Amino acid sequence: MVVLRNGKQPGKANDQETGNATARLNLKRNELHDPANKETVDPTSGLPAGGSAEVGNSTTEGNHSKQADAKKTKLDASETKKRRMPGHKKRDEGNATSMNQAPEENESKDQNSSSEPQVSRKRTRKDLEFEWDRSQLRNPRPTPERVLLPRRPEHELTEEEKDLFNGPPPKRPRAKGRLNAYEKDQMFREGAKRNIAHNFHELYICFDKGPTGSPTYDEGGFQLDFRKVANWMKPQSYNKQAMVNGMDRALKRAQEEKSRMAAAFFEGGQAPEDGGGLATFDLLKDKVSKDLDIAWHKVTPAKVEEWAKKGVPKENPRDYVTSTLTAEERRRFLSMNSGSSLK
Numbered sequence: 001m002v003v004l005r006n007g008k009q010p011g012k013a014n015d016q017e018t019g020n021a022t023a024r025l026n027l028k029r030n031e032l033h034d035p036a037n038k039e040t041v042d043p044t045s046g047l048p049a050g051g052s053a054e055v056g057n058s059t060t061e062g063n064h065s066k067q068a069d070a071k072k073t074k075l076d077a078s079e080t081k082k083r084r085m086p087g088h089k090k091r092d093e094g095n096a097t098s099m100n101q102a103p104e105e106n107e108s109k110d111q112n113s114s115s116e117p118q119v120s121r122k123r124t125r126k127d128l129e130f131e132w133d134r135s136q137l138r139n140p141r142p143t144p145e146r147v148l149l150p151r152r153p154e155h156e157l158t159e160e161e162k163d164l165f166n167g168p169p170p171k172r173p174r175a176k177g178r179l180n181a182y183e184k185d186q187m188f189r190e191g192a193k194r195n196i197a198h199n200f201h202e203l204y205i206c207f208d209k210g211p212t213g214s215p216t217y218d219e220g221g222f223q224l225d226f227r228k229v230a231n232w233m234k235p236q237s238y239n240k241q242a243m244v245n246g247m248d249r250a251l252k253r254a255q256e257e258k259s260r261m262a263a264a265f266f267e268g269g270q271a272p273e274d275g276g277g278l279a280t281f282d283l284l285k286d287k288v289s290k291d292l293d294i295a296w297h298k299v300t301p302a303k304v305e306e307w308a309k310k311g312v313p314k315e316n317p318r319d320y321v322t323s324t325l326t327a328e329e330r331r332r333f334l335s336m337n338s339g340s341s342l343k
Contacts, residue, residue: 123164123165123196124196125148125151125196127164127165128151128152128165128197129148129149129150129151129152130149130150130151130152131150132150132328132332136326136327136328136329137326137328137329137332138283138326138329139286139287139290141290143221143289143290143296144289144290144294144295145222145223145294145295145298146221146222146295147215147217147221147222147223148217148221149221150219150220150221150335151197151221152197153197153199153219153335153338154195154197154198154199157197161197162197165197166194166195166197167194167195167196168194169191169194170187170190170191170194172187173186173187189204192204193205193208199219202216202217202218202219202224203218203224203229203232203233203339203342206226206229207226207229207230207233209226210226211226211227211230213226218338218339218342218343219335219338219339220336220338220339222295222343223343224339224343225342225343228342228343229342232342257300257301258271258281260301260305261284261285261301261304262284264301264304264305264307264308265284265288265304265307265308265314265315266314266315266316266317266320267315267316267317268317270317271317271320272317272318272320272321273317277322279322279325279329279330279333280320280321280322282333282336282337283325283329284304284315284320285299286333287315288303288304288307291307291310291312292306292307295343296336297336297340297343
C-alpha cells in the first residue's frame with residue numbers, strides 16, 4: 001500500500017478541504033450572476049446610477065487637459081531642440097531681420113518716390129507772358145496792334161528759370177578741332193532758336209519761316225516785319241569813319257523828329273525844359289497811338305501832326321517830365337523800344 005508524503009492514502013481526498021474549496025468557488029459564481037451586485041447604468045448619461053454628471057465631466061476635462069499639456073510639452077521640447085541647431089537659429093534671425101527690414105524698405109521706397117524729381121513739361125512762350133499793371137499807367141487803355149501778351153526778357157530771369165526755358169544744346173558741326181566763324185555763328189543761331197527766352201529767339205524763327213511763313217511776334221507781342229529782319233540778318237561791313245558818320249546822321253534825324261512832334265503836341269510848341277528826354281517822347285507816342293489806334297512804333301512826326309489836325313487839345317509839357325514816370329511805365333517803354341525798328 002502506497003502512503004503519500006502527507007501521510008494520506010491516494011484516492012482518498014481530504015473531505016474537509018475539498019468541501020471548503022468547492023464552497024468558495026460556488027460563492028464566487030453566485031456573486032457574478034447575482035443581478036443585485038451589478039451597478040445600475042443610466043442609459044441617457046452613460047454613468048452609474050446615482051452618480052453625478054459633474055464628476056464625469058470633470059474627469060473627462062481632466063483627461064483632455066492632461067493630454068493637451070503633454071502635447072504642448074512635447075512641442076516645446078521639439079522647438080527647443082530645433083533652436084539649438086545652428087542652421088535653425090540663423091534662419092530665425094534672418095526671418096526676424098527681414099521682417100524688420102520690410103517696413104523700412106517700404107518707407108524708403110515711399111521717400112524715394114516722393115524725392116524723385118518730377119519730369120517737367122515742355123515750356124512755351126505762355127509761361128513767360130505777363131500783363132502790365134494798368135493801375136500804374138497814366139494811360140491804361142489797351143495797346144493798339146499788340147497781338148500777344150509781352151514776355152519776360154532773358155535778363156529778368158534767374159539762372160534756375162533760364163534752365164527751364166533753354167532747350168538742348170546745339171550739336172557741334174565737328175567733334176574735334178577749332179570751329180571757324182561761320183560754324184560758331186550757326187551754333188549760336190541754333191541755340192537761340194532752342195531757347196524761347198533768348199533775346200534773338202523770335203528773330204531767327206521769323207527768318208527761318210521766310211517771307212510767306214506764318215506771322216512771328218516779338219518780345220513785346222507785335223508782329224515782326226520779315227523784310228526788315230532779313231535785312232538785319234545780312235552781314236554788314238563797317239569802318240570807323242562809316243560808323244561815326246552813321247551815328248551823326250541818326251542823331252540829327254532824331255533831333256528833327258523830336259522838334260516836329262513837340263511843336264504839334266505840347267502847348268507852346270516846346271518840350272519840357274527840364275527832363276525832356278527820351279521818356280517824354282515815349283509818353284507822347286503812347287497817347288497819340290491810342291488816340292489814333294495805331295501801333296506805338298508807327299508813330300512818326302507826320303502822325304503827330306495828323307493827330308493835332310483833329311483838334312485834340314494840346315498837352316501841358318509839365319505833365320510829361322521824365323521824373324513823373326512810374327517804374328511800370330519805364331519798364332513798359334523799355335520793352336516796346338526793344339527791336340522797334342524790326343516791327
